[in-house]
Amino acid sequence: MASEKGKVSYDDLAVRLDKIIRSGSQRKAITDFVCRDLRKIPHYTWVGIYAVDGSDLVLQSWSGPSATQHTRIPVGAGICGAAIAERSTVVVPDVDRDPRYLQCFLNTRSEIVVPILRDGTPVAEIDIDSDRVDAFTPTDREFLESVASELGTIL
Ligand code: SME
Numbered sequence: 001m002a003s004e005k006g007k008v009s010y011d012d013l014a015v016r017l018d019k020i021i022r023s024g025s026q027r028k029a030i031t032d033f034v035c036r037d038l039r040k041i042p043h044y045t046w047v048g049i050y051a052v053d054g055s056d057l058v059l060q061s062w063s064g065p066s067a068t069q070h071t072r073i074p075v076g077a078g079i080c081g082a083a084i085a086e087r088s089t090v091v092v093p094d095v096d097r098d099p100r101y102l103q104c105f106l107n108t109r110s111e112i113v114v115p116i117l118r119d120g121t122p123v124a125e126i127d128i129d130s131d132r133v134d135a136f137t138p139t140d141r142e143f144l145e146s147v148a149s150e151l152g153t154i155l
Pocket of ligand 1: 048068070073077078079080081100101102103104111127129
């Protein structure tokens, strides 16, 4: 089984993630696992899952080289907030060119935020930073939307 960055396929990862999401484990254990596993994809530098808590997004789980200061983000702010407001994935190919961007890490160059919907209502989101410009392809989007859809069944 692949366990290092650069040695993982989206298909293998999708199968593993489906299993863990359906495992019946505690939600925090599942979101921790999902963040750790997603970060095996080489261009996923930092992976977090935020939950919607009233008018804020609260960081539940993360995996990456360092912690973010943005552990609570108003729903009206940032790329994170935009994805909730739009109820749709937001891909930012170059964070330096998007005025909505809230900086967490100096080396971040692009970002994708995928809302997790339950019965059409956003309950959480997956936030991924990459230190590569324009890192996120339609394949990433499709893959992450499928993971988000699975997570929506348990969050
Ligand atoms: N960049 C995000 C803030 C969260 S950090 O990336 C972890 C944003 O613009 O909402």
